[in-house]
Amino acid sequence: MNDVPAGPATEPSPWPSRLLAVYPPAWRARYGEEVDLLVKDLSEHGHAAIPMAIDLLCGAAAAWLFDRRIDMSERSREALIRVLWSWVAFATVATWFGHDLGIYPTAPAAHELASAHPVVPDAYHVLLAAGVFGVAATAVAALVYALDAGRNAARAGRWRTFALMAVPVLIGAAWIAGTRLLHGNGPETSGKLTFAVAWLLLGIAGIAISTQAVVTVIRSSEFSESTWRIGGAAAAAVTAAMAVATLATLTWGIAVRTSLTHPGDATGWLVVSAIMAVTTGRAVLAMVGTHRHAPETPAVA
Amino acid sequence: MDFTEPVVLVLTSLADGPKHGYALAKDIEWFAGTKLGPGTLYGALSRLEGRGWIEALPAEDRRRPYRITAAGAEALARHLQAAQRVAATGLARLELRPTS
Numbered sequence: 001m002n003d004v005p006a007g008p009a010t011e012p013s014p015w016p017s018r019l020l021a022v023y024p025p026a027w028r029a030r031y032g033e034e035v036d037l038l039v040k041d042l043s044e045h046g047h048a049a050i051p052m053a054i055d056l057l058c059g060a061a062a063a064w065l066f067d068r069r070i071d072m073s074e075r076s077r078e079a080l081i082r083v084l085w086s087w088v089a090f091a092t093v094a095t096w097f098g099h100d101l102g103i104y105p106t107a108p109a110a111h112e113l114a115s116a117h118p119v120v121p122d123a124y125h126v127l128l129a130a131g132v133f134g135v136a137a138t139a140v141a142a143l144v145y146a147l148d149a150g151r152n153a154a155r156a157g158r159w160r161t162f163a164l165m166a167v168p169v170l171i172g173a174a175w176i177a178g179t180r181l182l183h184g185n186g187p188e189t190s191g192k193l194t195f196a197v198a199w200l201l202l203g204i205a206g207i208a209i210s211t212q213a214v215v216t217v218i219r220s221s222e223f224s225e226s227t228w229r230i231g232g233a234a235a236a237a238v239t240a241a242m243a244v245a246t247l248a249t250l251t252w253g254i255a256v257r258t259s260l261t262h263p264g265d266a267t268g269w270l271v272v273s274a275i276m277a278v279t280t281g282r283a284v285l286a287m288v289g290t291h292r293h294a295p296e297t298p299a300v301a
Numbered sequence: 302m303d304f305t306e307p308v309v310l311v312l313t314s315l316a317d318g319p320k321h322g323y324a325l326a327k328d329i330e331w332f333a334g335t336k337l338g339p340g341t342l343y344g345a346l347s348r349l350e351g352r353g354w355i356e357a358l359p360a361e362d363r364r365r366p367y368r369i370t371a372a373g374a375e376a377l378a379r380h381l382q383a384a385q386r387v388a389a390t391g392l393a394r395l396e397l398r399p400t401s
Binding site for chain 2: 016027030031033034035037038039041042047051052054055056057058059060062063
């Protein structure tokens with residue numbers, strides 16, 4: 001079966017073997033001895049040391065990258081889904097709060113706040129910037145995942161995947177079309193207001209249904225390593241945006257409470273801040289858990 | 302998993318039975334004319350083992366042989382069949398190409 005070269009295994013290792021020190025510890029613990037033996041075997045059979053050394057250095061770089069890839073692959077599927085749900089809940093609440101911030105505070109209140117706390121950023125614009133950043137990262141990842149899932153689904157004839165991917169698009173289009181109709185017809189009436197609230201609740205249900213459809217696609221599809229890497233980067237970007245937006249909202253709220261003569265009811269700000277903090281915390285924990293999962297050393301007999 | 306050249310070479314080498322690192326390097330050099338360095342070879346082995354397409358056997362004289370799993374054999378067969386179709390198409394088209 002195996003052509004084992006002669007020569008005692010206890011001879012000192014050739015110098016390229018020392019480069020094993022730059023491999024990830026877990027990788028070295030699993031494969032180090034075998035690679036060391038292979039370097040010895042190849043050296044005994046006339047392989048030049050310098051090309052082997054260069055190959056080992058390239059292998060070390062790939063091993064570090066592969067470690068990260070494993071962290072951001074199948075193992076992180078659930079973490080990615082947790083970040084997605086947290087982000088959706090966060091974005092829904094932040095959009096509503098941001099919309100209100102666009103109206104409040106009034107110009108005099110904003111002036112009073114700016115004089116009392118000149119270093120406190122305008123929460124509305126921080127939320128807007130963080131939101132745009134998070135949505136852009138989500139859009140890039142969604143496109144990459146959709147293309148990969150679509151390609152694999154077409155190859156395997158899994159048409160259900162296409163149906164699930166169409167859910168967010170159809171719900172989004174229907175909701176936007178309905179909103180336009182709602183705003184475009186005649187004067188405001190109480191009946192119309194009730195319908196608007198019901199429509200808003202339907203929109204929230206639509207967001208939940210769309211997210212669940214995306215989660216089902218993520219759970220049931222195969223994705224390439226590069227797709228998982230992009231997903232990991234997008235999840236990290238979104239989590240960072242959530243953290244910045246939460247911090248900005250908390251800082252802004254505290255500044256309002258401590259500087260305005262009549263800051264108004266704090267309930268809305270407190271509830272929004274709590275939801276933002278909890279969803280951000282969940283996303284951070286999911287990301288930290290992903291990085292803590294060192295690749296398991298494969299069991300060998 | 303991406304089918305890089307070392308991955309295909311290692312799976313192909315293991316298709317006719319288990320081999321350890323040096324035997325793999327020699328076999329690949331014999332059938333493909335490619336000298337895989339230790340970093341490249343073990344990079345491919347670790348990825349394949351992580352994917353479950355090969356498995357390690359008990360070490361013999363400190364050298365650990367690897368064998369292809371059923372999933373690995375199936376993946377290799379699928380890849381080679383696709384490559385064969387591409388090769389056949391390419392060769393046929395080259396034959397049809399008008400000579401200048």
